[in-house]
Amino acid sequence: MSIVVGYSPSGQGRAALKAALRYGARTGEELVIASHLYHDAERGMTAATEDEVRDELREVGAEQAGVTVRSSLENDIGEFILSVVDEVAASLVVIGLRRKPPIGKLNLGASARRVVLGAACPVLAVKDDHRTGGVGGVTGS
Numbered sequence: 001m002s003i004v005v006g007y008s009p010s011g012q013g014r015a016a017l018k019a020a021l022r023y024g025a026r027t028g029e030e031l032v033i034a035s036h037l038y039h040d041a042e043r044g045m046t047a048a049t050e051d052e053v054r055d056e057l058r059e060v061g062a063e064q065a066g067v068t069v070r071s072s073l074e075n076d077i078g079e080f081i082l083s084v085v086d087e088v089a090a091s092l093v094v095i096g097l098r099r100k101p102p103i104g105k106l107n108l109g110a111s112a113r114r115v116v117l118g119a120a121c122p123v124l125a126v127k128d129d130h131r132t133g134g135v136g137g138v139t140g141s
Contacts, residue, residue, distance in 0.1 A: 001091035002030045002068075006081045006115065008038035009048050009056065011128040012096025019126045020094040021062050029091060030066040034084045036077040036111075047071045078114025085119055093119050097127045 005020040007013045017033070024031050035048045048056075050069040057064055072080040085093055095115055116123050 002032045002088045003027075003092045003094060004081065004085050004088065004090040005031055005033045006077070006093070006095040006111075007033050007035050007048065007053065009052065010038065010096070012098055012126075013038075014056070014060075014096075015126045015128055016094045016096035017056065017062075018060060019124060020092075021060070023092065023094070023124070024066075027091075030068065032084060032088050032090070033067065033069045034081045035069055035071040036080055037073060037075065045073075047073055076114075077111040078118065081111075081115050082118050085121065090119075090121050092122050092124060094124045094126065097125050099127055 003020050003024050005016050007017055020031055023029075033053055035050075035053055037045050037047050040046050049071065053069045054064060054067075057067060070084055074080045081093065081095070084090075093115060095112055097112055098109065112125065116125070
């Protein structure tokens with residue numbers, strides 16, 4: 001089985017990646033990184049390429065063996081992540097969430113809500129933790 005990670009080069013994407021790497025190291029499961037659409041100031045709507053994702057993995061000191069990258073320019077991020085989950089029969093999905101103000105804490109974004117409600121396996125949702133100085137409460141890999 002595999003762990004699917006919803007990824008974009010953001011604080012939320014990095015938090016999800018680091019959490020999935022930690023979980024995968026404990027379970028021995030391979031990671032499938034679902035690189036989804038995000039808005040880049042220079043390129044517009046795009047998804048991180050496999051090379052960009054592998055650069056991020058190197059930056060966090062992660063082993064590259066056992067990591068597969070799938071990219072999509074599909075507009076529906078939730079559907080893309082769920083299709084990867086189904087395709088690889090994932091045991092876990094890891095997604096990053098934006099930090100919300102107190103009034104919106106129970107309001108997930110549309111893509112996150114779609115993944116949480118539609119995944120046939122457990123979903124781990126992580127967010128940046130600005131209090132620890134690390135991403136997703138992680139200070140190392």
